[in-house]
Amino acid sequence: MFIETEMTPNPDTLKFLPGKILLEAGTANFTDVEAAESSPLANALFAQTGVAGVFIGHDFITVTKAGDTEWDELKPNVLAGLMQFFASGAPVVNADASMSESSFEDDEADAEIIEQIKTLLDEKVRPAVAGDGGDITYHGFQEGVVYLQMQGACAGCPSATMTLKHGIENLLKYYIPEVTEVRAVE
Numbered sequence: 412m413f414i415e416t417e418m419t420p421n422p423d424t425l426k427f428l429p430g431k432i433l434l435e436a437g438t439a440n441f442t443d444v445e446a447a448e449s450s451p452l453a454n455a456l457f458a459q460t461g462v463a464g465v466f467i468g469h470d471f472i473t474v475t476k477a478g479d480t481e482w483d484e485l486k487p488n489v490l491a492g493l494m495q496f497f498a499s500g501a502p503v504v505n506a507d508a509s510m511s512e513s514s515f516e517d518d519e520a521d522a523e524i525i526e527q528i529k530t531l532l533d534e535k536v537r538p539a540v541a542g543d544g545g546d547i548t549y550h551g552f553q554e555g556v557v558y559l560q561m562q563g564a565c566a567g568c569p570s571a572t573m574t575l576k577h578g579i580e581n582l583l584k585y586y587i588p589e590v591t592e593v594r595a596v597e
Contacts, residue, residue, distance in 0.1 A: 414493055416486065419544040419564035423463075424475045425482065426544035426564060427493060432470055433503045438546045439467040440562040451501040459488045466545065466563030467503060473544040473563040517551055524589050525552050531586055532559075536579055540565050547579070555591035557583060 415428040439450060442464050447453035452472070453465040461480030466473040472493070476485050517525055529549055540547050545565030550558040559575065560566075572595075580593035 412494060412497055414490055416490075417544070419473065420570050421475070421544075421564045421566075423478065424473050424544060424564040425486065425489075427472045427474065427489065428470065429472070429493065429497065430470075431497075433467055433472065434469055438469075438548075438562065439504055440546070440566075441465045441467075450504045451499075452496055452503045455492050455496040456489060459485065459492050461485045462489070464566070466566075468541055468544075468546060468563065471541075471544060475564075475566075518553070521552055521589075524587060527587050528552060528557055528583060528590070531583060532579075535582060540574075550596045552590075555589060557590055557593045558596045559593060560596040 417426040419426050441447040441453040444457045447457050456462050456465045461477050463477040464475035474489050543564050545563030548560045583590040
């Protein structure tokens with residue numbers, strides 16, 4: 412098996428492309444070992460010293476390193492861990508794993524606006540951030556404010572605030588006048 416790697420805009424995160432589908436739908440974000448219990452793949456990666464985060468997309472994995480770790484040391488270990496994992500035949504995530512997004516309580520009166528927001532995110536934003544090794548998830552819409560969370564390579568990226576405030580906020584405000592602001596959810 413050949414696993415490609417790509418740099419991401421976040422210098423602490425690398426994108427790994429195993430050449431196979433990992434998740435049929437959705438994404439999975441693991442920010443620590445405890446959260447990774449539902450994913451044999453994330454567990455295998457957290458077993459490598461220096462791994463601080465694992466994000467699994469449709470056909471890629473992004474690994475975030477701890478601040479004091481160097482990629483020259485970590486990358487071969489991550490690749491070896493991935494090879495071992497894929498050879499094991501274990502599932503990427505356990506069948507009983509919950510991959511739901513947390514969200515604010517949306518007002519039913521805003522249902523049409525929320526649907527427009529989600530459509531724009533799915534069609535225009537998510538493909539772009541997936542190309543950089545991340546994802547963006549919708550968490551709510553209240554009083555003109557859209558709450559979103561950056562994940563994977565996009566979480567903690569130096570350009571994440573610019574992407575969120577100038578890119579996504581401007582896009583949503585242009586198409587949906589009811590949107591007044593976009594705020595990040597941690």
